[in-house]
Amino acid sequence: MNYELISSKLNEKFSTNQNQLNTSTAGDPYFLINKEQLLPICQYLKENEELWFNFLKLITAVDQGDKFSSVYHLYSYKYEFGITLKVDLEKTNPVVDSLCGLYKAANWLERECYDLMGIIYKGHPDLRRILLPLDWQGYPLRKDYVAPTEYNGIDNT
């Protein structure tokens, strides 16, 4: 298994050149994929016999300033290989399809990203805050977040 194989398979199946393999930045290469194609691509990656990405390691989110990114780390136990997928979302309306139907692990990971970054996962069965109190205002890991000076009568200064 290598990146070229995955890349060629993806291009073959999803005949656009929007799903590029990006190797320019430091760190692991990643696939920058189209928001609409996230679900079909993940399903393909999971169910194809030659890829078998059956494990969702992690979902994180990044505030890039002018946009959000939702980042997915998949792993294939069979071929012992991991890849990273990235989806870019608009700042004003960060909505992306939920992976809960494919991977059970996505449930809490997506709740965490919703809690701290405010990304809405469409189709999630139970999208609530997971770490912060349920009545918390705002999404603390966003760059423009301002910490409250008071919470439920407790002074925060």
Added chain:
Amino acid sequence: MDSNKAKNLEQILESSIKDPKDLTRYLYYRKKLKEEGLSDFISILPLGAAINWARANSVWPLTFGIACCAIEMMAVGASKFDLDRFGSGVFRATPRQTDLMIVAGTVTYKLAPRIKKLYEQMPSPKYVIAMGACASSGGPYTQLGYQVIKGVDKIIPVDVYIPGCPPRPEALIDAVLLLQDKISKTIPQQEAI
């Protein structure tokens, strides 16, 4: 009882009486007992001082570790530092049987109502030690910790603060000794006697 030991006990009892009026009375009765030849069998102490002495030497803490400082608290409870030497090694699993809450860690807003509830469930007299920088002032989270309370004293009263991140086990022992000192200096309320 050999005379050396008896002397020692007398000194200990004497030092535990803080009220000068009580002390004069105590010395008077001790002399009387000696004259009657009963001092080998009977020790006397003002009731308030006796209660304080008992309270100060059996301060039971709550099993309550909320962050990294709790690891040091566990070390203090274990054999190497052995908090049991000071009568505080009995960590109870329910607040109803405890006298002391050691807040060993970071207090978040989500935890605050629970801490308050636990504190209210403890029977009086009750004491609180704020262990470490987090519990005293927010510590490393003071500036950017949007979720951390800047000191547990914002929600419950604190008797002893321990600086450090985390404090050494000896520092916690020192705090317990300070607390014992504080307890033995208080004048017990009438209804408690």
